[in-house]
């Protein structure tokens with residue numbers, strides 16, 4: 001379990017000037033295997049919160065506890081997937097996916113097997129030898145997800161992973177993500193601007209209010225799984241949730 | 254292919270032709286301006302002469318030793334200084350003070366403190382050629398996308414591992430550009446050091462020719478050192494293209 | 502902190518030099534404190550002024566000529582493929598040539614006076630000015646030119662009032678590099694020819710075993726370099742305050 005215990009963040013700026021209060025006293029418990037999504041207006045501190053959970057940025061107050069222990073920096077138990085993909089441009093698709101395995105000293109043969117498995121999982125077998133600059137946006141995002149899945153983090157931290165993609169690719173990747181999640185039951189902390197995406201994917205949605213960010217609502221998504229898009233879109237509860245959360249977003253912005 | 258290459262640098266051919274014709278026209282004495290063909294012919298002969306080749310080897314050794322040190326130290330200092338707040342704070346003022354200083358002015362100090370053989374010349378090349386490498390490494394290392402570093406840290410890479418396996422490769426395109434500039438600087442500086450304080454090397458060949466008013470022989474070392482600079486620059490450009498196909 | 506950075510660094514370097522001098526205790530590495538009186542005498546006796554003036558005059562003359570010819574040539578290169586096709590290969594040809602080393606040849610042609618030394622500075626300083634002028638002019642946003650043309654600006658007007666100011670940031674970076682290069686060429690050609698100027702003074706003092714004087718002149722050269730660069734940098738920032746700052750461009754020269 002991941003526990004956020006009154007996490008707050010104030011950015012001080014290097015050249016002096018007003019410090020920015022990004023988060024104020026965020027508390028939440030994220031259960032193992034849950035798919036939790038954070039939505040909120042732009043600039044409310046969603047990314048900041050994710051970076052703090054990842055251990056990339058220190059909190060100014062409060063603590064993040066994993067299994068009861070405060071985190072000390074980044075670790076392979078929490079794997080990030082950034083909106084900007086952040087692939088290593090000097091590595092091929094295969095080498096990118098292999099990176100974490102090499103860092104963990106996984107034996108060569110086993111690492112190769114795992115990479116092949118992931119290439120199949122994200123349907124990139126025939127692109128394994130390409131460099132990131134030769135890939136489309138959707139392919140890059142799939143590589144980024146595979147690279148993180150490779151070292152089997154217990155938790156995935158996903159910051160608007162599908163934000164930069166066209167609607168069709170986004171829908172496809174959402175379904176792929178759900179399939180992976182159904183199979184591996186990782187904890188997912190997911191950030192998005194899309195209310196329908198949030199409802200479609202999650203068990204639980206945290207709605208944040210604008211600066212300094214705080215959790216304004218905590219909504220359980222009581223929709224059946226496994227989810228199928230056509231069925232869900234017609235589901236009255238789905239429509240209710242989308243409208244309800246959409247309204248909340250309008251009033252917080 | 255060759256034809257196209259020749260056409261793309263027609264101005265150079267024009268210049269050389271003009272030089273040749275002007276020198277042969279009799280309007281200027283041969284001793285002032287020897288024809289290009291003669292200079293090139295004499296260069297070819299020199300390159301087959303033991304004493305000249307020995308001087309060339311001496312120069313090449315100093316040049317490559319200084320350049321290698323500049324590359325190694327420049328990358329290390331540039332990248333390491335970019336990692337800490339103190340390093341970043343010191344870096345710019347340090348470069349603003351030492352950058353505009355004509356390093357050749359320090360050559361006498363190097364001669365006085367390091368002796369009169371290879372060492373002061375190698376160190377001179379080092380302190381001159383290190384700047385473009387160090388600058389490129391420092392600012393490129395600072396500009397590496399932090400998400401790349403975070404991705405590696407999350408995968409279990411140590412901070413040192415990040416410097417070696419993320420920051421260094423990410424900064425490599427700019428560093429190689431810096432090294433190209435450094436290579437040409439190194440050629441120029443080693444030659445000047447041998448002219449300022451002659452003894453041996455290509456620069457010494459030039460000074461001896463100048464003192465004896467052998468005008469053709471004055472052109473030969475210049476042609477050779479410039480050719481060396483050109484070759485190094487081209488080789489490094491090739492390396493950059495080969496090794497950095499990934500860079501967009 | 503930012504403004505006083507160079508001063509702090511300077512103090513640290515002087516302290517380092519002092520410590521090295523005190524540790525080595527040799528005549529060939531005097532401490533800055535020992536060099537200071539020499540420096541004072543140099544200026545008090547007026548000895549240095551003549552050489553300083555001679556050096557600076559040649560630098561300035563070469564520079565003015567280079568600006569007058571290099572800027573228009575660079576801008577034309579950036580805007581015309583034909584001009585660029587002619588000039589670029591020549592730039593590439595002369596780029597690796599050690600310009601200061603040409604001084605004996607130029608003296609053969611132009612005599613031992615100022616003319617050969619001004620020419621050598623002119624030749625070496627023009628290169629970066631043309632190169633950066635070309636880069637700047639080539640990168641000017643085409644829409645800017647179109648807008649001006651649509652508003653009725655003529656061809657010459659576009660070059661003068663659109664291209665020139667728009668390429669100014671890059672051009673001035675070239676000038677900054679050129680200042681450092683000019684100084685290097687000035688000093689090294691004076692060291693090669695050994696007639697007069699600061700470069701000559703350094704070696705002359707060394708050959709006469711006046712080591713403190715050697716160091717004093719080197720200090721003068723170092724201060725000259727820093728002052729020229731810092732002064733120009735202030736001017737450059739004032740002229741291009743509107744352009745985004747590029748911090749990877751600090752002074753070094755070939």
Ligand SMILES: Nc1ncnc2c1ncn2[C@@H]1O[C@H](COP(=O)(O)OP(=O)(O)OP(=O)(O)O)[C@@H](O)[C@H]1O
Nearest residue numbers: 011012020022041042043044045046047048049211
């Ligand atoms: N490195 C930083 N330094 C200073 N302030 C920052 C920094 N990063 C973020 N901020 C500020 O913190 C606040 C929250 O930023 P954050 O990126 O977390 O928002 P967000 O909710 O992810 O926004 P978006 O939906 O647009 O991605 C903003 O006001 C932002 O300006």
Ligand SMILES: [Mg+2]
Nearest residue numbers: 046047048159
């Ligand atoms: Mg964000």
